[in-house]
Amino acid sequence: MNTDSVQQLDDVVIKFAGDSGDGMQLTGSQFTNNTALLGIDLSTFPDFPAEIRAPQGTLPGVSGFQLHFSSNRIYTAGDSCDVLVAMNAAALKTNLKSLKKGGAIIANADGFDVKNLRLANYPEGENPLEDGLLQDYNVHVIDITKMTREVLKDSPLGMKEKDRAKNMFVLGFLYWMYDRDMESTISFLNTKFSKAADILESNLNVLKAGYHFGETTEAFGSRYHISKARMEPGRYRSITGNTALAYGLIAASQQSGLPLFLGSYPITPASDILHELSKHKNFGVRTFQAEDEIAGISSAIGASYGGQMGITTTSGPGMALKSEAMGLAVMLEIPLLIMDIQRGGPSTGLPTKTEQSDLLQAYYGRNGECPMPVVAACTPSDCFNTVFEAFRISVQHMTPVIFLSDGYLANGAEPWHFPNSAELPKIKVNFKPARENEEELFQPYVRDENLVRAWAIPGTKGLEHRIGGLEKQHITGNVSYDPENHQLMVKIRQEKVDKIADDIPLQTIDHGPESGKVLVLGWGSTYGAIKSAVNELLADGFSVAHAHLRYLRPFPKNLGTILKNYEKVLIPEMNNGQLIKIIRDQFLTDATGYNKIMGIPMTKQELVVKIRELL
């Protein structure tokens, strides 16, 4: 048996790539879980094709899963990979550019036959595995399909089903290569296929065969070991952004006593929130798959009007459809949460790709003067805290709130030092109480010192009143076309949102000096890339700092001062420059933009290059 050497490594990026039918997402997430359970820090980036099953073997059909794991703290899924698993020629072709020089390729021989090479558009007669095109890499060709079939030769399954198990061979092999115990996957398979004994057995056998292949074959001299990361002590789990978001909502519901109602229409990459919330009826969660995006938000408005927390989840195109109803919620001044999991736009755009596409839409995309608070999460697990805040602001300030996440956060995973429910703050809810003595008319638009009106829900005696989308008379809430009143109400609605700045924390510098040469100001999912880049430059002695905005509307009160403390401000965004417009508008800051609009996350390296230009 080959037990010779186990080499210590600090940091590895693996990309699993194959046809969308090859099960690479499952393989990646299994390896991720296994990694997480060892206390190794990690970050993932699943990258799906837009089509569920694009023609097999073709370039558009390639599905990838990138996993970065490390014994140090890490904040991104990695700029480039050390290991590329390529289940077919198309997977190699699409991903080779992201493999480091000298990196390892694990190729499935069967995926490089004449047919697959042709589907991947390699010139007639050319095979990258044989033609010396991959000299710069460390190539291992394994006949995974053949060996899988061999393991399963006595299995009663059909050939197609047998072949489906080949991702387990890869997984088993990688478990061997990274010195892992396979228990997490074995127990996962036992649960998943508890009712399909043949499939369970085939998967287990192939998984083990992959592991044994590593042990017995001579070709792979060395195994690798990554130690646990030095992370804050406590209990951890692995979490994706969409799951963290759903949990954040449930937690806020528990801490406020307000049941959740989700009105939603399926849309990538937000649908997983609907799936997740629909599982938790035991928390009193009501989920309603509406007939369209408009009914999604409208039903949520109905729920909020009735005294529950109405939520709607969507992405860019659905956001556009909901704008009119958002305006209604602004007029009604009731709580409501709109979750926009952004993706590449405009129009249908790039449904499965990430982009910070909708900040301007969230800010301005409604008719009339229609201000709404906007918050954004910056990492998968941060979706939990940020949505909890959105919930609090919405209820305590009687306003719809927009929460922004994106495809990268939604599907990406990271370790999460999850909170104990006892540590979570309570969210206070005030329903206007019933009145026995109805001498005086109830006036729905009377406001408190924060300009917040009362939440008077149907079924409460003595508070019968009418509200709607027509302009309201100050205090009485009656319909009013009075010119002065309209001006007053527009100003009040704006001031009410502005006043939320008194109720949110001041902006902090994530790391770096409190003043200096360059401030990198970010929002959303670029957090990890900016943090990594700034860390590197700080270590090299440069005067650079990083601030990351959770509260985008209103901004924290000290943001203007912070911006003045640096000679230059760089605003990197995965769009054509949206936050930068707002910052220029509000603070007249002559900021510089860095804009990547490719549907893929920003890398640390490109940011380092950009920041150095300003230093």
Added chain:
Amino acid sequence: MEATVSIPKPLTAKDFASDQEVRWCPGCGDYSILKQVQTVMPTLGIPRENFVLISGIGCSSRFPYYMNIYGMHSIHGRATAIASGLKATRPELSVWIVTGDGDSLSIGGNHVIHILRRNFDVNIMLFNNQIYGLTKGQYSPTSEEHKVTKSTPFGSIDHPFNPAALAMGADGSFVARTMDRDPKHLQDMLKRAHAHKGTSFLEIYQNCNIFNDGAFEIYTDKGTKAEETLFMEQGKPLIFGAQKNKGIKIDGLKPVVVSLTDGYSPDDLWVHDEQDFYKAQMLTRFFDDPHGEQHLPRPFGVFYDISRPTYEDVMVQQIIEAKAKKPADLDALLAGKETWTIAE
């Protein structure tokens, strides 16, 4: 010992009227409908604060402002969707929807068919005046072909919807029709709509005396009403006419008008059965041009009334069952199945 029980005064129509000035055009059919709703609601035995009225946009959708109950004048076409969310979360409320032909069948058509199939226990009052009133006189999805309006100077090319048939097509569990000019029938139908558990679809012929005056005159005018309308009553043969001398008989698969003075007796006639889906379908298809020869009369009353589970009841049931099976434990949820601990 003397008990001091204060018996609440029974509510009256006046208690259901708000302090707002009614702003429909004088003579508009909406006035009658408002009056009948204000008359019926206090008789239903529901505390006033448990009534909610949701409307969309259009002349009829101003309705909530005139009622002293909870009300929302929402956005165009979405009242049904908003009401769905409200009813899903607050099943104990009595939720009423006011909408018009443009609001519910044009811009909001999608939500109407979906609320019908889902069967939330709400009452839809569709004020059909076959015109756009608020935007000043364009044809609507129920306007007849060739209609000349502001937007169709050469006559409308659109084929109109038959709202009752559409509701049957969407598997509505209660479908009925009434008219503004028959207060008693209108009140009866409001009560029936309320009594039905499930989505009640009540089409109300409403005269817009400004932009489409007399659209339903043939059904409401004393001189023609008896001959042109058919008032359906459960378990009774379908008889109409000023002399009650005409009836509807099924000839094969076709309804025909027969004369009761001409050899037919009531025993030969179609007996109305609100639970018969096929017959209800056929009755909603009595939609002939009243000026055509040999046309069928226009039916009023309840076409269809069956019971099937409401969306909110099943939703609540699922929650009760889920809670019984697995208590809500936030810490267990947050931890999930697999955790690891980093030691100090």
